[in-house]
Amino acid sequence: MFRGSFTFFQLCLHGDSLSSSIYTLEQAILRFGREKRNGRRVVFTNGCFDLLHPGHIRILEESRALGDVLIVGINSDESVRILKGEGRPILPERERAEILAAMECVDAVIIFDELTPRETIAALLPDVLVKGGDWPGNQIVGREEVEAAGGRVVSVPVVPGHSTTAILEKIRQGTRAASAES
Secondary structure (H helix, E strand, O other), X not given: OOOOOOOOOOEOOOOOEHHHHEEOHHHHHHHHHHHHHOOOOXXXXXXXXXXXXXXXXXXXXXXXXXXXXXXXXXXXXXXXXXXXXXXXXXXXXXXXXXXXXXXXXOOEEEEEOOOOOHHHHHHHOOOEEEEEOOOOHHHOOOHHHHHHOOOEEEEEOOOXXXXXXXXXXXXXXXXXXXXXXX
């Protein structure tokens, strides 16, 4: 969950604060519960989104196309460290949230502390839950809650060759190659 307020605000070109799209879970429920009551389809996806790459862009754009509102849950720094190991995340949670919030296809970003977004999904109960195709259907966290509430779960194919881990490995290899040439 989001822990505190921003001490800085960056303005978009059109004058809106990027942080205006970063919500606590409670704020998102209040804001987007109204959207659902007004017949708009709320979509949720989640991930670490440590270094944004084409695979992330594709899942976000395809997620947004499935509804009227896209809420993106991102793992907090602490949960990324536990899931991905030391040295991760590369970008702190506030920067990752701000980058995602600046994307046209993203309506809201929620930072969650748990290792999985189950509690966030159970509280939001989106109409559509989206995950990358690298997750087997029976292992998609929140599936039971969303389907029990009448929603659906969609698996989006992953873009081969794109992952934060692969990007970091390329960087490490480049660093080693440059050191060997010196």
